[in-house]
Amino acid sequence: MRTDKIPRILVTMGEPAGIGPELIVKIAQQQIAAQIIVVADEKLLISTARALNLDLTLQQINWQQPAQVHRPGHLAIIPIELPEKVEAGKLNKRNATATLQTLKIASDLALQSKVDAIVTAPVHKANLNTVDPSFLGHTEYFANLAGVNKVVMMLAGNELRVTLATTHLPLAKVPEAITQASLSETIQVILQAFDQFNLKQPKLAVCGLNPHAGEEGLLGHEDQQTIQPVIQRFAQQGHAVFGPFPADTLFTPQKRKAYDVFLAMYHDQGLPVIKAFGFGECANITLGLPYIRTSVDHGTALEIAADYCASADSLLYAINYAGKLATGVLPS
């Protein structure tokens, strides 16, 4: 990481027909204790600023200059050109390659330590999948480009932190994806990441997979046969890893206070809980990458993109979260 005090944060534009460009123009108006560099189509940002009646001045990034703290209404930019004019709310496959290119640029710059963190605006996974059939989401894409086998998705808000044992996977494939080896790797990545963020022995509560964590085998065997032995091994090594707990009662107020981080077995076991607490006051963090990457807690919201009424709260939250992590502070 660079040693001067102002973090350089790279923000990718996301799906051009979604709310990403609007969110970027909106956060550009805010005070932010970092330098913000966007990878985006200049014309799209300028026309979005006009539609929002907001001031925006774009200047190409000069890497020779030291990082300068963000000035409201101004953005440093790495320009990319979309081949087709964007119609807000209407996906256009012909812009997908250039959109994917913004992520490749971001990954390259982060891997070269030219920026301290990447923050992504939301992409449309199916649209990007049309030009890269291996594309499932930023999480997997960045891991692949970084040559990292295992990363873990964490969503963190003011109320709790939730990590996931599996991410973008059909529900029917979840049980077979949770093996003792994969779960051990997941927990290892979480413990290492928290160690780097200076929370040395996080109290980790692990959800069961089945209702009532399997009810002694009556409602499934994975909890006892796969999850429990892994937790026991970590506990024997002195780690504060507990469970498997029935997920339905694990997020009560008392239990939320008792643990630093929760591990859900699948996407829709953990994420609805944290989003219900504060949609917009939450960031998505990829643990296990060789750099910091955060993102919003929502998607492309195509249906409201032409109305310019989207909330930029989560993008701002994700940027501030990345800024804190870049200066070695884990937000509480």
Ligand SMILES: NC(=O)C1=CN([C@@H]2O[C@H](COP(=O)(O)OP(=O)(O)OC[C@H]3O[C@@H](n4cnc5c(N)ncnc54)[C@H](O)[C@@H]3O)[C@@H](O)[C@H]2O)C=CC1
């Ligand atoms: N980080 C990323 O790149 C993510 C991308 N997605 C992608 O987004 C696409 C749409 O996903 P959906 O499940 O429909 O979720 P979504 O988050 O786009 O929309 C869900 C609901 O929340 C509203 N909403 C979302 N963000 C909002 C904001 N900032 N302000 C006000 N209202 C907002 C939408 O209008 C909609 O009613 C999918 O292709 C999905 O893969 C979804 C989650 C994360």
Ligand SMILES: NCC(=O)COP(=O)(O)O
């Ligand atoms: N629901 C969270 C999500 O889908 C985020 O995906 P990613 O693009 O950040 O991997």
